[in-house]
Amino acid sequence: MGLTGIQIFKLLPKTNCGECGVPTCLAFAMNLAAGKAELEKCPYVSEEAKEKLASESAPPIRPLTIGTGDYAVKVGGETVMFRHEKTFVNPPGLAAMVSTDEDDASVQGKMDRFKAAQYDRVGLTLRAEMFLVNDASGDAAKFVGLAKKVSDGTGASLILKSDKVDVLKAAASELKDKKPLLYAATAANADALGELAKEVACPLVVKGDGSLDSVAALTEKLTGMGLKDLVIDTGSRDLKKVFEEQILIRRAALKDKYRPLGFPTIIMAHEMADDLMNESLVAATFIAKYGAVITMSDFQPHSLFPLFLERLNIYTDPQRPMTAEQGIYPINNPDENSPVLVTCNFSLTYFIVSGEIESSRVPSWLCVQDTEGLSVMTAWAAGKFSGESVGSFINKCGIKDKVKHTNIIIPGYAAGISGELEEELGGWTISVGPREASQIPKFLKVWKP
Ligand code: SF4
Numbered sequence: 001m002g003l004t005g006i007q008i009f010k011l012l013p014k015t016n017c018g019e020c021g022v023p024t025c026l027a028f029a030m031n032l033a034a035g036k037a038e039l040e041k042c043p044y045v046s047e048e049a050k051e052k053l054a055s056e057s058a059p060p061i062r063p064l065t066i067g068t069g070d071y072a073v074k075v076g077g078e079t080v081m082f083r084h085e086k087t088f089v090n091p092p093g094l095a096a097m098v099s100t101d102e103d104d105a106s107v108q109g110k111m112d113r114f115k116a117a118q119y120d121r122v123g124l125t126l127r128a129e130m131f132l133v134n135d136a137s138g139d140a141a142k143f144v145g146l147a148k149k150v151s152d153g154t155g156a157s158l159i160l161k162s163d164k165v166d167v168l169k170a171a172a173s174e175l176k177d178k179k180p181l182l183y184a185a186t187a188a189n190a191d192a193l194g195e196l197a198k199e200v201a202c203p204l205v206v207k208g209d210g211s212l213d214s215v216a217a218l219t220e221k222l223t224g225m226g227l228k229d230l231v232i233d234t235g236s237r238d239l240k241k242v243f244e245e246q247i248l249i250r251r252a253a254l255k256d257k258y259r260p261l262g263f264p265t266i267i268m269a270h271e272m273a274d275d276l277m278n279e280s281l282v283a284a285t286f287i288a289k290y291g292a293v294i295t296m297s298d299f300q301p302h303s304l305f306p307l308f309l310e311r312l313n314i315y316t317d318p319q320r321p322m323t324a325e326q327g328i329y330p331i332n333n334p335d336e337n338s339p340v341l342v343t344c345n346f347s348l349t350y351f352i353v354s355g356e357i358e359s360s361r362v363p364s365w366l367c368v369q370d371t372e373g374l375s376v377m378t379a380w381a382a383g384k385f386s387g388e389s390v391g392s393f394i395n396k397c398g399i400k401d402k403v404k405h406t407n408i409i410i411p412g413y414a415a416g417i418s419g420e421l422e423e424e425l426g427g428w429t430i431s432v433g434p435r436e437a438s439q440i441p442k443f444l445k446v447w448k449p
């Protein structure tokens with residue numbers, strides 16, 4: 001159990017200088033106790049107090065990175081139970097399993113699908129990041145060969161899974177520079193796997209026997225050996241039980257500051273369901289609550305795409321709308337006679353509108369005005385997409401130097417600003433575009449300056 005705010009306060013300088021960003025040491029102590037402040041913010045804490053408070057100031061759920069390079073997956077570091085309280089920080093890594101008893105064509109198919117299943121959406125690339133490499137036969141050479149093949153062929157981050165310490169050691173030693181996640185330390189092999197994880201400096205899964213007590217006993221043992229980067233698998237495979245455990249683990253870590261459960265979790269969805277459809281449902285459940293790594297038996301676009309979208313939505317900051325940068329976006333190589341459209345900088349609006357313009361194949365200029373991430377109607381209602389603000393933006397953004405006509409297309413939902421905009425732009429014609437973005441291609445194909 002963590003220290004209370006008053007206990008922490010007793011260790012602070014008590015000068016109330018305010019340099020930590022709050023007016024008093026007591027307020028700072030309360031924030032520290034609640035996990036809302038970092039000890040480094042106070043420059044005057046004594047070394048002795050730092051030592052005592054070190055565990056209090058550590059994040060309640062240990063942040064760690066699995067893998068290296070483009071596909072490295074950061075997990076842990078979460079600070080809230082519900083995303084609307086603040087935000088969820090590190091999206092879960094999605095993995096598919098390849099096994100040493102699988103034929104080459106099957107492994108290659110998964111690798112090909114891993115590389116192909118990449119989607120651009122709202123300026124981000126949605127994709128999976130990991131492979132779980134399973135040792136089915138105890139053959140170290142085969143296991144190492146498969147792990148290297150997947151790593152070299154895809155660049156994906158790896159989870160290395162074997163029941164045999166020597167087999168896991170062979171692969172971990174070979175691939176330690178790729179920082180794979182080792183699976184898994186149990187009550188039976190914790191000493192040996194703890195030593196191995198330390199030796200190769202790789203994160204380690206702790207697998208319980210289906211009880212949180214067994215997990216806590218293992219994490220305490222391994223942290224006692226000096227290991228920090230641990231990932232929890234409770235060992236349960238029943239959906240309801242795993243769901244309950246995930247909530248208990250997060251609650252214990254955040255609310256009770258119970259360090260033995262303050263680690264990210266792995267969900268073995270491929271061991272919890274008997275087909276990919278049900279695995280996907282399990283994965284969807286634990287993207288929301290609170291898996292940090294989720295494994296499935298395969299990558300298939302129809303399974304991955306909805307999971308990617310769910311993950312994107314759950315892990316965006318609900319207090320900060322996603323935005324596109326204000327500016328002029330040329331689409332389909334426009335020239336001086338091409339239509340000029342204007343819209344807001346809400347990311348989703350920008351990507352939908354630009355996508356429709358692109359698919360129309362009509363060369364166009366899209367002017368995106370900063371509306372602080374609000375959609376057209378909301379921005380209009382808030383006075384951030386008015387005739388005056390759009391006019392001022394169009395006058396300054398430089399579009400007038402790029403075209404020789406004087407016509408601008410505004411969104412159908414903002415038709416009400418056309419009179420004011422006409423005045424602001426002095427001599428320009430305002431065309432009211434369609435309300436729905438899906439109608440833009442039809443509209444542009446018949447547009448004349
Ligand atoms: Fe107290 Fe340190 Fe904050 Fe100053 S910076 S108010 S000493 S906690």
